[in-house]
Amino acid sequence: MPASTADPIRVTVLADSDTRWKWGALTARRIAPEARLDARLLRGRATPTERQLAEVGIPADSMREVTAAQFLAGISRDTADVVVLSCVGGTVQAMLHGLARAWQGAPRRPVVVTGYVGVVYEKLADGLLLRAGADAVLANSAHDAQRFREVYGGVGADAGTVVETALPFLEGKPYEPSGERPFTVVFAVQPSVPDSRKDRTYLLRRAVDHARFHPEREVLVKLRSKPGEHTTHIEEQPYQKLVSKLDPPKNLKLVYGHMGEVLDRTDLLVTVSSTAALESMHRGIPTAVLTDLGIREALGNHHFLGSGAYASWDQIDSGEVPRVHPEWARAQGIASGGDPFRTVRERVTELAAAPGLPPLAPYYTTVTAPGYLPGVLARHGLDPKGEPLPGAATEPAESSALRRTVRDIARNSARAAYRQGVQRVAPVIRRWGQL
Structure with a gap:
């Protein structure tokens, strides 16, 4: 894969959030376990903080925060063998065009890999076509691989770029009940599902009530980020602020940290539709996908149809413990055994050894x-040819402390404007529409 057998393989991962850094970095490790790993964190609203990176716990040989234009300028000079684009679909599309332009005329280019961080439950065609053009588009299960190929085949895109793998963070020791600690229920929350204050307060109140009903149990509310931090999605109603009004009992605690470490002490995972459910199921931990707010596409919990994991807080309060159906789990790439990354390793090795890869050819032109x-x-600072707009690549590199301060101010202003629009402006507009 590298220029000579003595050179280490180099993988560059471009990520735009803490969750996507986790997926991209672990995917890189699964593809090339001994590779040099270079992290490029895309500057934006969800750029991970030092705390978030520490919580993910995946070291890199180099790590820099970059704009899209800076990434493209640097990648033309770097000697990467593989580039993993672990970003939202629009960013992947922009980078495919930018990379195609940056590598134009080069005798060799890196292999480009992309995919999805977790469950694909919405915008299937939209997201997939924005990723079309990469050398390998990873599908996290046989179920996803079939859907992806149908979409690409339906528009005449190259369905052969779809490679079946699994979520790279499905690991950890199998579940074994412990009599040395209290039975532990973990409510894994999500930044954007549900999104309303009413629904989020309801779910949190039910977790608090469960702790009161079962004082012998420990109830942990697993949080994704601290107030002011962003992850893959914007969180407008942080659970940390909502819980203070509910007077929780002492056996309910808010926890951060690595999801795998929390699962090590979990006896029942409860969630609306978090990818944590797949991690939990993979390890054989009883897992409940909540139905209290319905089974709806907007919540993403429709993905678990046929899993056997559906339950309401009432059922959980009464002691019910769902068990996942093995057939459904296998179709989703959970606990399927074998090496789900063997095919993509072989594909990437073959492409990297080729005398010359064809130019990147995104579906959208x-x-x-x-x-x-x-x-x-344009949203990523590129013109229609994929070239950085004037001045984009030469943006001054201010100090990281100043950049964080400015970014935090901008985030807070954006959240205030968002709340103003949702809480005040939108209702007025709706009333006007009813006149």
């Missing part, structure tokens, strides 16, 4: 999507 693609590229 200014011919096929002239009213859509330019806007996607």
Whole structure:
């Protein structure tokens, strides 16, 4: 894969959030376990903080925060063998065009890999076509691989780029009940599901009530981020602020930390639709996917149809413990055994050893999507040809402390504007529409 057998393999991961860094870095390790790992964190609203990176706990040989233009300028000079684009779909599309431009005329180029961080429960065609053009588009299960190929085949894109793998963080020791600690229920929350204050307060109140009903149990509310931090999705109603009004009992605690370490002491995981459910199921931990707010596409819990994991807080309060159906689990790439990354390793090795790869060819072009693609590229500082807009690549590199301060101010202002729009402006507009 590298230029000579004596050179270490180099993998560069571009990530735009803590969760996507986790997926990208672990995917890189599964593809090339001994590779040099270079992290490039895309500057934006969800750029991970030092605390979030420490919580993920995946070291890199180098790590820098970059803009899209800076990444493209640097990648043309770097000697990466593989580039993993672990970003939202629009960013992947912009980087595919930018990389195609940056590598134009080069005798060799790296292999480009992309995929999804977790469950794909919405915007299937939209997200997939934005990723079309990478050398390998990873599907986290046989179920996803079939859906992905159908989408690509349906528009004439290359379905052969879809490679079945599994979520790279499905690991950890199998579940064994422990008599040395209290029975532990973990409520794994999500930043954006549900999104309303009413629904989030309801779920949190039910967790508090469960702790009161079962004083012999320990109830942990597993949080994704601290107030002011962002992850893959914006969290407008942090659970930390909501819990203070509910007077929780002492056996309910808010916890942060690595999900795998929390699962080590979990006897029952409860969630709406978090990817943590798949981690839990993989380890054989009893897992409940909540139905209190319905089974709806907007919540993402429809993904678990046929799993046997559905339960309400009432059922959990009464002592019910769901068990996942093995057939469903296997179709989702959970506890399936074997090495789910063998195929992608072979594919990447074969491509990297080829005398020369063809230029990257994203599905969207200014011919096929002239009213859509330019806007996607412009949001990332690129023109319709994939070149950085004037001045984008030469943005001054201010001190990290100043950058964090400015970014925090901008985030807080954006959240205030968002709340103003949702709570005050939108209701007025709706009333006008009813006149």
